[in-house]
């Protein structure tokens with residue numbers, strides 16, 4: 001297949017870490033790499049050109065949000081998501097399944113904290129073999145999301161990489177419920193593949209490895225999915241309540257994924273997790289954390305996170321970080337940023353976001369350099 005391919009450039013002698021290139025119709029993604037989240041087809045506070053200037057190679061967008069607003073048909077009419085948002089570089093969309101889970105349980109961390117007591121909210125009406133019936137958070141309309149519908153919506157949106165429709169079972173789940181969800185999600189993934197193969201549309205389809213923290217189920221998931229012609233593999237489902245659980249799980253399952261296909265760790269992008277997961281051979285990571293932190297005035301530096309408004313910054317007439325080549329650090333001082341946050345000026349969000357994205361882009365370039373030198 002010419003429109004999508006993956007090439008491993010180098011595998012570290014020290015670990016499973018690898019440097020690779022994912023080729024898509026909208027350009028190359030150097031791996032390992034960070035994927036910023038632009039839920040509604042926009043990185044919050046950043047337009048597409050600015051995101052490209054910050055060096056962001058792959059952006060994540062959410063099908064659930066886009067199908068409700070502006071609707072996948074409107075995006076198709078615009079000529080696809082790239083044209084619509086004027087982004088020339090690669091985009092990945094998810095299936096909407098994750099949002100179904102978030103609607104039902106209030107988000108992963110909330111659900112974990114609730115110790116399993118949190119039940120379905122009124123927005124999810126039914127989850128059965130066919131799919132999920134839910135109420136739109138926008139206008140209350142009933143919507144049935146199925147594997148076929150998810151793929152059709154993602155075809156209309158037109159991202160370079162799309163993801164199979166799956167169910168994210170809660171962290172607090174009985175072994176019987178996990179197994180039931182496991183079997184159903186793999187049937188949904190097969191239906192997603194069948195729908196995708198009817199019209200590949202120059203898109204790559206990633207399957208999602210499931211099984212929660214049950215290592216045998218995770219291995220079984222790898223076995224089922226790698227036997228089918230998916231273009232890559234995302235690691236999803238509950239990956240644990242802390243980093244240790246996630247790393248244990250990844251350490252066991254990464255050897256069960258094919259080396260010649262790209263993989264993606266869903267929803268993880270904090271720096272300690274990257275430090276732990278890059279050596280395990282993860283290729284791409286998405287997280288809203290760096291952009292969200294930026295809007296809260298938390299600036300990433302090599303010495304950790306810096307609070308824009310912390311004492312002393314009012315007269316810090318220097319860049320956020322010396323030597324940073326980002327647009328913000330090239331043109332503005334930390335003192336000015338501190339002032340913008342204190343004055344509730346919206347420009348603060350833009351400038352902080354540019355810096356944090358640039359930081360992540362550079363961090364990943366550093367990982368690639370270290371892997372090439374067999375230091376990671």
Ligand SMILES: [Zn+2]
Pocket residue numbers: 320321324325326327328329330355358
């Ligand atoms: Zn900077």
